[in-house]
Amino acid sequence: MALSWLxxxxxxxSSGAEPSHPYYxxxxxxxxxxxxxxxxxxxxxxxxxxLGFAVLGASAVALKVNPRLTRCNLAVFCWFVMNGCLHxxxxxxxxxxxxxxxxxxxxxxxxxxxxxxxxxxxxxxDSFMLSVESITVLIWGPLCFANAVAIVRGSPYQxxxxxxxxxxxxxxxxxxxxxxxxxxxxxxxxxxxxxxxxFWVYYVGFNLPWVIVPSIxxxxxxxxxxxxxxxxxxxxxxxxxxxxxxxxxxVPTESRKxx
Numbered sequence: 001m002a003l004s005w006l007x008x009x010x011x012x013x014s015s016g017a018e019p020s021h022p023y024y025x026x027x028x029x030x031x032x033x034x035x036x037x038x039x040x041x042x043x044x045x046x047x048x049x050x051l052g053f054a055v056l057g058a059s060a061v062a063l064k065v066n067p068r069l070t071r072c073n074l075a076v077f078c079w080f081v082m083n084g085c086l087h088x089x090x091x092x093x094x095x096x097x098x099x100x101x102x103x104x105x106x107x108x109x110x111x112x113x114x115x116x117x118x119x120x121x122x123x124x125x126d127s128f129m130l131s132v133e134s135i136t137v138l139i140w141g142p143l144c145f146a147n148a149v150a151i152v153r154g155s156p157y158q159x160x161x162x163x164x165x166x167x168x169x170x171x172x173x174x175x176x177x178x179x180x181x182x183x184x185x186x187x188x189x190x191x192x193x194x195x196x197x198x199f200w201v202y203y204v205g206f207n208l209p210w211v212i213v214p215s216i217x218x219x220x221x222x223x224x225x226x227x228x229x230x231x232x233x234x235x236x237x238x239x240x241x242x243x244x245x246x247x248x249x250x251v252p253t254e255s256r257k258x259x
Contacts, residue, residue, distance in 0.1 A: 021102075023120040025189040030123045032103035036110045043111050047090075054085050062152045073151055079213060080148040080165070087141030091133050098125050118202035119180065120191045128179055132172055140168050159221045166214035166221070173210050 021033040036043070058081045063069055069077070093108040094101065101109045102123045116122040121129045143165050150158035180203075184190045192199045 022193070023116060023123065024191055024193050028120055028124060030102050034103050034105065036113055037105050038110055040114055043107065043114060046107055047111055051082055051085060055081050058148070066152050066154065069152065076217065077148050077151045080144045084141050084144035084148065087136050087144060092137045094122065095130065095133050095137050098130060115202055118192045118198040132175060136172065140165060159225055162217055162221045166218040169210045169214040173207055176207065
């Protein structure tokens with residue numbers, strides 16, 4: 001079987017044989033592929049269960065450390081804990097095992113194979129996916145945990161961290177969408193199966209929260225910092241005015257003493 005290099009990475013088999021996997025583009029080379037053994041609902045239930053256990057456990061600890069944590073802050077805390085878990089563990093698994101996911105049958109490998117029906121680049125060791133996921137694992141994951149800790153401690157650094165992370169999430173999703181869609185436009189090759197479930201639910205729907213939620217949090221953080229700066233400027237202006245008045249009173253008093 002001859003292999004041809006795809007323009008944006010990966011291989012496509014050039015023989016006329018039927019592909020041994022369900023991924024797009026048709027004929028993309030995915031060696032040692034083994035179909036998932038577990039049904040989709042079991043895989044999703046296991047992932048949701050693990051994330052739920054981690055988030056609920058972290059929330060219990062957070063409320064014990066800081067009982068005055070508001071519901072809004074607790075919700076944001078849960079969001080960043082969930083992101084930290086996904087980035088460091090789930091996506092970390094991909095970065096470390098990208099070359100063997102297609103043939104593996106553990107939980108994370110089967111989840112990646114299911115999601116790859118919407119983007120086969122996750123099974124072809126695509127250079128862009130490895131780069132962006134490595135950045136996510138090494139930078140965004142730890143920063144998400146750091147921001148969760150900052151929220152519980154009431155640290156003023158939480159707003160700055162939140163802005164950095166949200167910009168990273170929005171930029172990452174923008175790159176993720178644009179590279180795939182650009183490749184499809186330029187080469188007529190789609191990495192997603194055409195069914196509604198895989199393109200609109202998996203590819204679009206599963207990634208859209210990392211545009212919507214970070215946008216809301218980013219707006220909120222910018223508003224918070226803006227209000228704080230305005231309040232600081234107002235206090236500074238008041239102190240400066242009072243200082244000028246006091247200096248103005250001292251000048252006539254000193255001039256009378258000299259006379």
